[in-house]
Amino acid sequence: MSQERSTGSTVVVGCTVVDGRIVEGVPALPDAGVWVRGDRIAAVGPRDEVLAQAREAGEHETVDLDGAYLTPGLVNMHTHLSLSLPGSGGDGVKTMSPHELALYMADGARRTLLSGVTTVRCVAEKDHADFALRRAITAGRVPGPRIFTAGRALVCTGGHGHESPDTLECDGADGFRRGVRSQVRAGADLIKVMISGGIAGEHERITTRQLFPDELAAVLETAHAWGRRVTAHAGPAEVIAEAVSLGLDCVEHGYELTEDVAALMAERGTALVPTLLVTRCKEFFDELGVPAWMQARSLGAGPRHLDSYATAVAAGVEVLLGSDMPPFWHFEGTNASVRELEYMSEAGIGPARALYAGTLGPVRWLRAEDDLGTVQTGRYADLIAMDADPVAHTSAFRGVRWVMSGGRVVRDDRAGWDVR
Template sequence: MIPTATERVLVNCALYDGVGSSSVTDRGVWIGADGTIRAVGGSDDVLTEAKSVRPQIVDLGGRYLLPGLVNMHVHLGLGLPGGMAEAVHRANLAELVLLMADSARQTLHSGITTVRLVGETRYADFALRKAIEAGAVDGPRIFTAGHALCCTGGHGWDADGLEADGADGFRRAVREQLRAGADLIKVCVSGGIAGEHEQIDTPQLTDDEMAAVLGIAHDWGRKVTAHAGPADTIERAVELGLDCVEHGYQLTDELTRTMAARGVWYVPTITVSRCEQFFVDSGVPTWMMDRALSAGPRHWESLQYALRNGVPIALGSDMPPHARYDETTATVRELEFMVEAGMPTLDALRAATIRPAEWLGVAGTQGTVEVGKRADLIALTADPTRDIAALRTLHLVLKDGAVYRDDLGLTAPRDAR
């Protein structure tokens, strides 16, 4: 049975609301039957305010409550070279949607209440989004680019890429994604780690082609993010008006200063150049594993340049958000890497909550724990404002006020405990 929201008050929690600089103890949060937050304050005050509706009262026992996480680089139908790609390619459309639905369910149960999809195939993501919105299946809120766009034979052509050539070809490809309902546009402007017949620093689009993508997308009010590796190619795209860089394996000090000055965002996906065991378990070919891991030191340096120069950064794992990695999930490990690279813990939390909401244009409805916003919430047993690794203690997940995971049974009816 699909969970639904109910009048509920969470009390006795230590709240990190996404706005302040620390967790505040003895807080209460009233969640309305419409799935939004109706009150936030001291536990007793919120209980008094909500008493007229006779809500369910959930005592969190001093545990930590914070906004649900947002992962900005997700492929629910991920098909890396090797066995994963073969499984995706063999699947018919119905099988593909079911495969993606399972990944979506696991993603939500891992505390990620919103995802930004940056390349799926056969428009299955739009069917899945509709099913989640209708309450037919469990899954995070989806913002999707539809197909990633690439040149003929370019990065992703054999996975989720839609091939095009020339300015007119890319204009048409953008419009096809917009026609399907894309929230943003993803374009591959260089090679990457998963393309056998390319290198990370292989430029793949001309300026005319990039300008065509950006022009149509911006005319339609959509942002554009680019799979990109080398600094010179990224610099050309930034000059043309790019909104966001994915991976950025070879950023420089100068380029990150330009990105910061122009408000160009960065989703580093730092895990993808240091996840050897995941590659082994996924059966990817040796050439891809070697390329990814050898890119690691330069990729790390790119992240540090971006941090040092104030580039706006959002969390994105590229690995399946729920994938097991170093005894946690890829999403949590990505945040831990970001902190290890020099990002303050509070900034890392914001990079996974309010900052992505800002990029997506939904900061008015999600990303923090405030009155009127969606009740997308997770609970932990440790304080994430002191140590980002506290996210490893996740035990409760709500989206739009509905409970999707409750390891401790805290929200179960009292007579069922």
Template sequence: MNNPNATGPHAEHPPAGPGGQAGQAVVITGCTVADGRAAEGASPVEDAGILVQGDRIARVGARREILAAAADLPDVTLVDLGGAYVTPGLVNMHTHLSLSLPGSAGDRIMDMNPYELALYMADGARRTLECGVTTVRCVAEKDHADFALRRAIEAGRVPGPRIFTAGRALACTGGHGHAGSDTLECDGADGFRRGVRAQLKAGADLIKVMISGGIAGEHEAIDTPQLFADEMAAAIETAHAWGRKVTAHAGPAAVIAQAVELGLDCVEHGYQLTPEVAAQMAARGTALVPTLLVTRCKEFFDELGVPEWMQRRSLGAGPEHLESFAAAVEAGVEVLLGSDMPPFWPFEGTNATVRELEHMAEVIGPARALYAATLGPARWLRAENELGTVEPGRYADLIAMDEDPLAGASAFRGVRWVMKGGRVVRTEEEAS
């Protein structure tokens, strides 16, 4: 599908079971089913069975009941997970599959021609899916290659997660991220209206605006305001008129407060929140994707050859960043998983998505972390009727691990089986 559906994820073609046959039934047993509803009081289903028909979950319940329900179905595949815990696939809400930070590795990506970039992003999408992330929200990608990748995944030409994307992020002239083709420079209220409409024309599911400086801009500070109120208002009003939400790269409390008052739907990073602004966000229903990794990832920066000035700024912001996250949690802000680092990136013994989730769980606990990685994002994306829980009617996007994710978020380090849309896409111990 070329145009986004504001109320649900994009269709997948063709609907397929493990063998790629439309309508094929799969019965999954040998598992305990848990999802983000545990944060709202729901209990896991032990000795469970899941009936999958085509790309959707048809029934969930006790193993014997599900086996009985499937007894008369033709062409049923049985999958015994050997005592695993099954959750919905993870949703990473801050993804850049074409990320290029300052430094040698980023320079190589910036120098890619369009064909090389498409292949690079497709490989990242495959690796993302294999690590258990079945849905991503892209919040600035180069050259609108994300739309081509989304179409290719939907058509079944390449493996990858479901993609919700903002297209190119909107920045002021010289603003955060201006040097790359993953941003569009705009000025004035009319300029930002045109910028929003350009992304919607391309097929954007949401809009992202850069309203302050950040870590990766050499000639700015984290607390540099970059948009005027009329520019923010124009972007938000235009996106909302088209039924799209708006998220913002933002660090300082004052800038965030102004945007929240104007109707901003989500904040990325929030490095310098105060309790007062966090309370304002909670009252207005503005979510936070904290991306805690970006201020505690020296190993990643060293691997990419990130310059010293950026490393100092990033790592130096770490303590206040964590305090800001804690303030948001205390205020009751909806917090959602997003790594900023590529979701699949090997990092500190796991991948970036799981490491981010572990950092979040230290503050919010494992049940709420599971919610922040599944049902919470699905609700923000207005896709909770299709994604985010293990319930009838949802896409059969499922992952399995041997440890209990409600006992600790580190259970996701052991993801060993991944299904997306009724098709098993990983059974090996390690994703490639």
């Protein structure tokens, strides 16, 4: 089993602190000290100054990271801990009892945290099990990342994902208003809506329009009235353009963006979670027994998907990390979250911006920047450490060897803890 060590007052030394503010001119801090008191950061600065502050306040433990780079934990903005794609692997999840599903998701949450992802945004989970999981993590009964969740995604009758209990079928403007309110009532932090077809729907195309304008407007108006942002599963440019014009806050996938639509997204401040992995993951599909029709649709969309992402980056669209694949899943020599971030970096934004896209950018979209996303006084002590510089190479995140969540060390490879 993995272990946890409680740290009432800890000074982390032997590290260079760097976070997403580097793209805004805040430089890395070498030979730093980070004082963690309880679950939050009490001070950050030069090592000796922070140690002196901690000594003056009383007893503390010192943790030396031996020259590591210390960053905030990663934030994965497209997570499904109850994912069940078509195929034998997904069928196994679909047939789980509620008790089995809860344990399955709890194990996924544990693996996610240990991989260095300390916050997730769930964008469709089965039967509202995500809310129970979030309560269990908050209460300290199970280890896992901080969870922001949409609850069940809203779909039209027969729409994308309708066959799974992680979606809620709605029709008409009034039906979608009720759908939004039902997720808010359950405790949703945001709303997810399926506005086009996708790669996992056998009887649809990526370009299939699935909501009428009055239905989409009802989702956006109702969610915004309740202070919730809306993200949309969407592929084709014309459907995305309509949604952005109506006030959509975020696009998932965006397989077929054009220059005009990307420019509109940048102008309106609509973010993109590109999920590049989903159109270049044959190994993952084979592992889950995904049928040939879905593999052909997904992998065939890969080149256009990458062009779409590059178009968004060139237009200045805010791009954010989200893997769709379970965040912890071992893939191409690392976990899915890191591999997605590498793809994003290599395909247009570079390492410094990738650090931002995997930490501070998502936290700002979640409106949680006062608590998360940077290594600053007052923020939660959700921290990860690696030996290489992530601003030089995004692949540095492959070497995460130490994880702290809310002031508790949950992974330390030097101590020989089992983190599988």
